[in-house]
Amino acid sequence: MRAIFRFVLLSSLLGASLIVSAQTICPLRPSPGSPVENPLDLYSQNGTLSLDLLLQNQKENDGYMHYCYIYMYQGQQIEAPTLRLNPGDRLLLNLTDNIQAPYDRYGAARKPPMESMAGMKGAHHPASPDDPCSGQQMMLGSTNIHFHGMNISPVCHQDDVINTIIQSGDPAFQYNIQVPSNDPPGMFWYHPHVHGNTTTQVEGGAAGAIIIEGDMQGTHGLPERVLVIRQQFSNPDSWIPGPNELTVNFQPAIYPQAPSPVINVQNGQPEFWRLVNATTQAFLSLQIQFGTTPQQLQLLAIDGVPLQTPTYQTTLSVPPAGRVEFIMPGLPTGQSGTFLTTGFDTGTVGNPNPPQILGTIVGSPTAKLPRSAPPATKAPTEPRRFAGLATQIPTAIRNLYFSEQTIGSNGPTQYFITVKGQQPKVFHMDDPPAIVTNTGAVEDWTVENHAGEAHAFHIHQIHFLVLEIDGVPVQSSDLQDTITIPAWDGHSAYHSVKLRMDFRDPNIAGTFVYHCHILDHEDGGMMAKIQVNPSN
Amino acid sequence: MKLRYGLLWPALVLTGFSLLCPAATKKNPGTPPVYVITNDDTIAGNSASFYAASTGQQGPTLTLQNSLTLTGRGIGGGFFGSSRVIIDPAGQCAYASSAGTNNINAIDIQSQQAMGTFAGFQRDRSTTNGIGMAMNGSYLYAGYTQSNTIVTFAVMPGCQLSLLDSTAVSGLSGGFVGGMAITGNMLVVAYGDGSIESFNIANGAPTPNNDEQNSTGFAQAYFPESVDITSDGHFAIFGDAAIGTTVEVSDLSSGKLAPTVQYGLGTPANAIIGNNSATVWLSPDETLLYIGNSQGGSVMAAFFNRTTGKVTSGCYSQVLSGFFNPWAYVGSLATRDTTGTGGVLYVAEFGSSIGIVEVQSDGSSCTLQEAPTSPISDDTSDGLLSIQVYPRRPF
Numbered sequence: 066m067r068a069i070f071r072f073v074l075l076s077s078l079l080g081a082s083l084i085v086s087a088q089t090i091c092p093l094r095p096s097p098g099s100p101v102e103n104p105l106d107l108y109s110q111n112g113t114l115s116l117d118l119l120l121q122n123q124k125e126n127d128g129y130m131h132y133c134y135i136y137m138y139q140g141q142q143i144e145a146p147t148l149r150l151n152p153g154d155r156l157l158l159n160l161t162d163n164i165q166a167p168y169d170r171y172g173a174a175r176k177p178p179m180e181s182m183a184g185m186k187g188a189h190h191p192a193s194p195d196d197p198c199s200g201q202q203m204m205l206g207s208t209n210i211h212f213h214g215m216n217i218s219p220v221c222h223q224d225d226v227i228n229t230i231i232q233s234g235d236p237a238f239q240y241n242i243q244v245p246s247n248d249p250p251g252m253f254w255y256h257p258h259v260h261g262n263t264t265t266q267v268e269g270g271a272a273g274a275i276i277i278e279g280d281m282q283g284t285h286g287l288p289e290r291v292l293v294i295r296q297q298f299s300n301p302d303s304w305i306p307g308p309n310e311l312t313v314n315f316q317p318a319i320y321p322q323a324p325s326p327v328i329n330v331q332n333g334q335p336e337f338w339r340l341v342n343a344t345t346q347a348f349l350s351l352q353i354q355f356g357t358t359p360q361q362l363q364l365l366a367i368d369g370v371p372l373q374t375p376t377y378q379t380t381l382s383v384p385p386a387g388r389v390e391f392i393m394p395g396l397p398t399g400q401s402g403t404f405l406t407t408g409f410d411t412g413t414v415g416n417p418n419p420p421q422i423l424g425t426i427v428g429s430p431t432a433k434l435p436r437s438a439p440p441a442t443k444a445p446t447e448p449r450r451f452a453g454l455a456t457q458i459p460t461a462i463r464n465l466y467f468s469e470q471t472i473g474s475n476g477p478t479q480y481f482i483t484v485k486g487q488q489p490k491v492f493h494m495d496d497p498p499a500i501v502t503n504t505g506a507v508e509d510w511t512v513e514n515h516a517g518e519a520h521a522f523h524i525h526q527i528h529f530l531v532l533e534i535d536g537v538p539v540q541s542s543d544l545q546d547t548i549t550i551p552a553w554d555g556h557s558a559y560h561s562v563k564l565r566m567d568f569r570d571p572n573i574a575g576t577f578v579y580h581c582h583i584l585d586h587e588d589g590g591m592m593a594k595i596q597v598n599p600s601n
Numbered sequence: 602m603k604l605r606y607g608l609l610w611p612a613l614v615l616t617g618f619s620l621l622c623p624a625a626t627k628k629n630p631g632t633p634p635v636y637v638i639t640n641d642d643t644i645a646g647n648s649a650s651f652y653a654a655s656t657g658q659q660g661p662t663l664t665l666q667n668s669l670t671l672t673g674r675g676i677g678g679g680f681f682g683s684s685r686v687i688i689d690p691a692g693q694c695a696y697a698s699s700a701g702t703n704n705i706n707a708i709d710i711q712s713q714q715a716m717g718t719f720a721g722f723q724r725d726r727s728t729t730n731g732i733g734m735a736m737n738g739s740y741l742y743a744g745y746t747q748s749n750t751i752v753t754f755a756v757m758p759g760c761q762l763s764l765l766d767s768t769a770v771s772g773l774s775g776g777f778v779g780g781m782a783i784t785g786n787m788l789v790v791a792y793g794d795g796s797i798e799s800f801n802i803a804n805g806a807p808t809p810n811n812d813e814q815n816s817t818g819f820a821q822a823y824f825p826e827s828v829d830i831t832s833d834g835h836f837a838i839f840g841d842a843a844i845g846t847t848v849e850v851s852d853l854s855s856g857k858l859a860p861t862v863q864y865g866l867g868t869p870a871n872a873i874i875g876n877n878s879a880t881v882w883l884s885p886d887e888t889l890l891y892i893g894n895s896q897g898g899s900v901m902a903a904f905f906n907r908t909t910g911k912v913t914s915g916c917y918s919q920v921l922s923g924f925f926n927p928w929a930y931v932g933s934l935a936t937r938d939t940t941g942t943g944g945v946l947y948v949a950e951f952g953s954s955i956g957i958v959e960v961q962s963d964g965s966s967c968t969l970q971e972a973p974t975s976p977i978s979d980d981t982s983d984g985l986l987s988i989q990v991y992p993r994r995p996f
Binding site for chain 1: 677680682683729730731779821822824842844877879895896920924930951952984986
């Protein structure tokens with residue numbers, strides 16, 4: 066233990082000296098084997114959280130292109146803080162795009178032929194010069210922000226990713242968002258969402274957590290640990306995906322190549338863990354083992370919405386972009402623990418998702434703990450979002466499917482999400498909506514996977530109720546915004562999910578997108594628009 | 602290496618026995634043995650494998666004769682439409698590309714011996730999606746997918762190659778050289794981005810015929826990948842990356858590529874949408890066009906009219922054994938016999954194995970039935986995409 070402490074101290078001093086001695090564009094990240102710390106928390110005050118974020122990038126010595134959301138705190142660059150708000154609060158986020166020498170992950174000599182077809186670059190909507198809301202030309206340095214999972218309006222300056230394009234060098238762009246007063250408490254996240262640039266920027270690290278405060282059953286007083294699992298592309302000279310290293314709060318989890326991240330806990334002390342899968346393509350199957358025994362984890366919330374009835378599970382499956390909030394049982398004295406993903410079968414043509422240790426849980430009586438979860442806030446007086454969805458009569462039934470078309474085993478691949486009866490098409494930003502509906506609608510969508518790799522269905526602006534998986538009714542009324550659909554095996558019936566979509570909130574009127582949240586797939590065209598017209 | 606111990610000893614014994622007793626693996630003159638030759642595309646060190654064709658109680662089958670170690674490394678994958686192994690018109694030499702090291706390996710078919718390794722120029726690179734080839738009696742053309750160059754080699758005696766030229770090419774949407782085929786003095790290329798082009802090769806190095814164009818299917822994002830050409834050079838037939846099964850035919854009689862005629866041939870009942878039709882292969886009598894449904898795990902035989910170039914639906918196989926477990930894509934196709942329908946269709950299966958499909962056709966209806974022995978595992982391969990049959994189809 067002492068040796069570890071010395072190593073950590075030395076690393077900290079060395080890191081600090083490097084910060085002082087070298088002006089880095091992006092902050093240094095934790096070394097392998099160091100303690101996992103929560104991201105910096107930023108709290109709303111008097112109903113408002115106001116902050117300035119700078120998105121910039123830096124090529125590291127190993128070739129990795131680091132994209133960092135910078136928040137200046139006490140004269141230090143802090144990367145990707147956690148934004149904490151209460152229901153009804155306002156978020157004022159001023160984003161400055163300072164991306165330099167933008168990184169074309171495909172390389173000038175290796176652009177996939179379908180790139181222009183995928184609408185990844187080039188002409189977009191007719192541009193109104195200097196208006197980030199008009200859908201300017203997408204450049205490699207363009208960015209914007211999607212507030213993933215938040216049930217807010219799909220308009221510019223809120224949660225629009227279709228027409229909002231901020232260019233490098235533009236003045237700060239203000240996001241002005243009011244959290245719905247009836248939003249449930251839970252975990253959300255923010256990340257760039259310019260079609261064609263999303264993978265590169267998120268893989269570079271541009272992602273952070275958002276927490277809507279509120280009563281999360283049984284968590285008051287527990288140390289609250291915020292974990293952002295990301296992925297970094299360690300071979301930027303290849304346009305074939307992978308290998309992608311997982312990171313835990315920016316610390317590489319690459320054991321045995323390097324020591325695992327260290328999670329210091331107090332023996333016997335349960336903790337409240339809030340985790341976002343901010344990877345670009347990893348399906349996580351999370352376990353906490355004490356010794357070699359997987360522990361029962363009390364799952365409290367999925368995708369930012371508390372479960373009606375918390376459940377105990379030993380493995381928590383989290384698709385890319387998914388969130389889980391759970392209670393980790395106390396580590397008995399004398400034992401060590403392991404936080405890991407057990408691996409996931411992405412299908413014959415999917416990228417490997419191997420098992421990986423994400424952290425070593427080290428107990429001591431005096432470990433420094435993260436801040437405790439706050440007491441419950443006042444419960445909203447109005448019904449929570451999506452209330453009563455299970456008993457609604459659907460106003461429309463739709464069938465969609467994921468599919469792929471490739472010209473070789475290494476791609477380039479055209480990715481599709483298609484409404485049955487329509488022509489499969491690689492998404493382009495100028496496309497008309499594939500689906501048109503009205504506010505007030507409640508629709509049942511069945512989404513199939515016709516491809517030989519798993520996909521993760523996600524829709525902006527709303528959550529959905531999972532009614533069936535592979536035709537089998539689901540006996541719960543829990544809400545999600547992202548769900549895994551396993552790979553087709555080539556012979557059996559397609560895997561499918563039946564989802565109840567809730568378009569009742571008039572605030573979500575507008576045009577937004579649904580897509581696969583494997584970001585290579587999204588950038589490659591596995592996305593489509595839905596237009597929700599205001600009802601009369 | 603993936604070679605299993607169970608197969609290692611028989612392979613060694615057979616190889617050694619064949620070296621000591623050449624007659625043991627060669628048939629009498631006049632009845633040449635039939636080999637399926639693979640480019641194993643092995644990353645650690647490439648090899649080409651020779652499988653002997655025979656017919657047993659369970660129908661047609663293949664038996665591994667020799668895995669020939671090549672100089673260079675493969676990449677275990679790449680474009681479906683590229684031919685990584687080809688046979689010269691004289692039927693004496695095979696050439697297999699090793700894309701990981703940017704070179705071409707020459708093989709003497711009779712002796713099953715490596716005859717040399719030949720590289721392009723310094724700039725010619727191929728590690729992204731492989732090296733496809735096409736050749737006539739005088740020249741071999743190698744499409745380097747990373748540098749997007751077509752390298753010209755002169756064909757010399759003893760399977761030797763002499764480097765002549767490197768020509769930069771590009772599809773209209775930035776596509777990379779994929780499928781290639783030759784008729785007379787014309788080299789036809791598919792770029793995988795929807796565009797196609799032909800070159801004049803009368804003087805060796807390819808000279809553009811100024812006919813680069815998007816195919817008719819381009820409007821639907823259907824992209825030609827592979828190409829085959831009729832024996833009389835009248836038509837070029839392209840297999841498309843497409844929804845369902847789609848091929849496109851271009852009339853070459855003007856000496857240039859005419860706009861393609863698109864033929865949608867439907868989707869097998871049990872296939873995935875977007876099943877792809879990346880590889881095409883004409884039967885020796887040119888009555889059938891075999892189509893590999895790269896992402897659907899099946900093959901199709903369409904009826905082809907060599908006079909009009911018209912393609913009409915024929916028959917599908919069932920999804921071939923082992924699709925998605927353990928192999929993932931249908932690669933190139935080749936026929937066993939040098940006459941008629943070819944009798945048996947061999948299928949490169951990326952994963953890796955060789956599918957065997959029996960063909961029946963009366964000219965108006967057909968069946969494709971996978972043999973009970975299929976697939977034959979190609980254990981030395983990291984990702985089989987290309988095969989050829991010796992003796993080669995006459996054109």
